[in-house]
Amino acid sequence: MADDFELDTDDLSRRMDGAIASLRTEFASLRTGRASGSMLEPVQVEAYGQMTPVNQLGTINVPEPRMVTINVWDRGMVSKVEKAIRDSGLGINPQTNGTIIMLPIPELNEERRRELTKVAANYAEHARVAIRNLRRDGMDQIKKAKGNGLSEDDVKFWEGEVQELTDRFIKNVDQALEAKQAEIMQV
DSSP states (O other): OGGGOOOOHHHHHHHHHHHHHHHHHHHHTSOOSSOOGGGGTTOEEEETTEEEEGGGTEEEEEEETTEEEEEESSGGGHHHHHHHHHHTTSOOOOEEETTEEEEEOOOOOHHHHHHHHHHHHHHHHHHHHHHHHHHHHHHHHHHHHHHTTOOHHHHHHHHHHHHHHHHHHHHHHHHHHHHHHHHHHOO
């Protein structure tokens, strides 16, 4: 019965990939002093009776390294988009010209850069915890199979597979964090 045990490492890998994808999304929301359309992804606007992402209300462009523009399609939404950006905590002061909202990206000072590296490290730690929880789920499946007669050699093999997968994804998190911190600290 337990001899045909097969841990779905593809599923485990997919779920760990999800933790990495979530981390990259969180990293994209961190302002690095350089203009990027992705920095507006977390901004939601009350539009047409529901919360709507900014990118669904207008065209986002980056015409200069330190400027983001939003060409809002509906003139009635301009003030709401502007208010949502002000209230978002990004530290950006929007300037409006008709249906175009210009977002000049201010220089980050050294103190703010250090704060952002700590925030990035916190996001990375959450991703590591998620990956370790998935590791624990895999190990629990192996223990359950061991209780159902899985041989000691098979237990060791599958535990090694899960640990190898975990180590690989933790390394990916560490590399992504290192790259993001370097990007934040770059003047």
